[in-house]
Amino acid sequence: MQQKADHQVPVLVVGGSLVGLSLSLFLGRLGVPHMLVERHSGTSLHPRGRGNNVRTMELFRAAGVEPDIKAAASLLADNHGILQTPTLAGEAGEWLFREIDPGGGIARFSPTSWCLCSQNDLEPVLLKGARALGGDLRYFHELESFSQDPEGVTAYVRDRDSDDLYTVRADYLVAADGPRSPVRGRLGIGQTGPGDLFANVSVTFRSKLLADTVGDRRFICCYLTSPEADGALLPVDNKEHWVFHAPWHPENGERLEEFTEERLQRHIRLAVGVPDLDVEVTGKASWRAAERVAERYLHDRVLLAGDSAHEMSPTGAFGSNTGIQDAHNLAWKLAAVLDGWAGPGLLETYDAERRPVALATSARASARSVEHSHPGFAPAPGVGGGKRGGILNVVLGYRYPRGAVVGADPGQQVVPDGMRLTGEPGSRAPHLWLRRSGERLSTLDLYERSLVLLSDAGSAAGAAWQAAARRVAETEGVRLDAYRIGAGARAELRYDAEGDDWAAAHGTSADGAVLVRPDGFVAWRTVDAAPAPETELREVVRAVLRRG
Helix, strand or coil, X not given: CCCCCCEEEEEEEECCCHHHHHHHHHHHHCCCCEEEEECCCCCCCCCCCCEECHHHHHHHHHCCCXXXXXXXXXHHCCCCCXXXXXXXXXXXXXEEXXXXXXXXXXXXXXXXXXXXXXXXXXXXXXXXXXXXXXXXXXXXXXXXXXXXXXXXXXXXXXXXXXXXXXXXXXXXXXXXXXXXXXXXXXXXXXXXXXXXXEEEEEEEEECCCHHHHHCCCCCCEEEECCCCCCEEEEECCCCCEEEEEEEECHHHCCCHHHCCHXXXXXXXXXXXXXXXXXXXXXXXXXXXXXXEEECCCEECCEEECHXXXXXXXXXXXXXXXXXXXXXXXXXXXXXXXXXXXCCHHHHHHHHHHXXXXXXXXXXXXXXXHHHCCCCCCCCCCCCCCCCCCCCHHHHCCXXXXXXXXXXXXXXXXXXXXXCCCCCCCCEECCCXXXXXXXXXXXXXXHCXXXXXXXXXXXXXXXXXXXXXXXXXXXXXXXXXXXXXXXXXXXXXXXXXXXXXXXXXXXXXXXXXXXXXXXXXXXXXXXXXXXXXXXXXXXXXXXXXXXXX
16 A cells, blocks of 8 residues: 655656647656656756757757747757868858758748747747646656556655655656666666766857857858867857867866866967967857667666756757657546557557667768767767768658557568658648638648547548547547548548649548557558448557557
């Protein structure tokens, strides 16, 4: 018999950085009561983790915070590309790439795009959104210990302000507590991968004259490669606030204390190539890049997300994005299980889906660091030897060969060589602009709170699939919406542009149907009409939701 706890919540989130806050926001959107505890007193103060990729922005669009994030990111809205140069004095150097989205090609795949928003600007937006949805977010509160039993988790949390200790009883605990995750350590979960890659000291500084040296080169990041003083320069406002990453070599006995203000000022001046540059150091923080992935993502009722589950090189901004996408994958599954319309086994698919993505993505991040000759990174043999090429297939085209899907090819690559968003089970559902009651929306806007079945408005089979979905939703007690797409009086969704074809875009026919999960991934599709559509759909839904 469990002793009565001070607080009882369905989900306890440990860690209030980007991933924990995103999970809180996503859970709030789905109506899942939860508590978040974070040992620090507030959100991040240091500008870092600025690259939010197109898939992450799709999730924030669905969660209703995309406009606020873009407003917070307005100072860097015109910054694009990565410059590599010995110094910024003069015009030497080359662009590793000039534009994030040259030619606007992403619009074919998504209703949104990348957004450059530093962590210290993004976290307050997520915090505000999560609290507006009723999230109980507690900063300066620290998890001290926890225990599990078949029915849930009992956690002991200390209020660091009052030093009071209280108990929290939760159905599930999600650890988003960083790369040195105490929760993962207490569970004895090991990690795979090369380990530490390189270390930096991140310096925030003010310089009113640096903007004149930078000129009209509006970069996301500039790799400065002078042998005397290399590093990476990042603008904060393109005017007088900047960040510099100085290589740090603890493996050679170099101590953090050696990075004095005078040394950092001298290093930045040498790297930039302006000996008399005004440099006012306003802060510094050390960090280590690593490539590690947890050996498993869940242990009974405790689940890992973000850096507690995986670490990866910062090049390409894969790490935080992968973590936010972990949170989104996990949120709908927790909501479905807690609400009773999915079986507990659905949570086991979290590991089956997200861990392979982290393995593939972390390898790609290390390869990207090698390609870009990231300052301070001298890779050991075999590190960073992954496939080279574009990154859109990594950030948007990844897929789940195994998990809460039916009909996926278990032998397919997690990250394909090219972009194929054509409705295969296990892939992110295609984007197509539609109209509903005169309002323009993307197919991706349909997916958040329920399974969704798409069928054709102009076929008898489409009507049968829609009717089957309604009966399955009612008799199985699952959240399942159905929409018919096309023209005519029966269409709930109409095409925005002439010549569009939802069935062709999703790899099916006018007689077929496509089942999409709340996270926007295709759970199942069929090309043909079924003799017994209700029976077939019922079996598929039960398999996807692990209902036994």
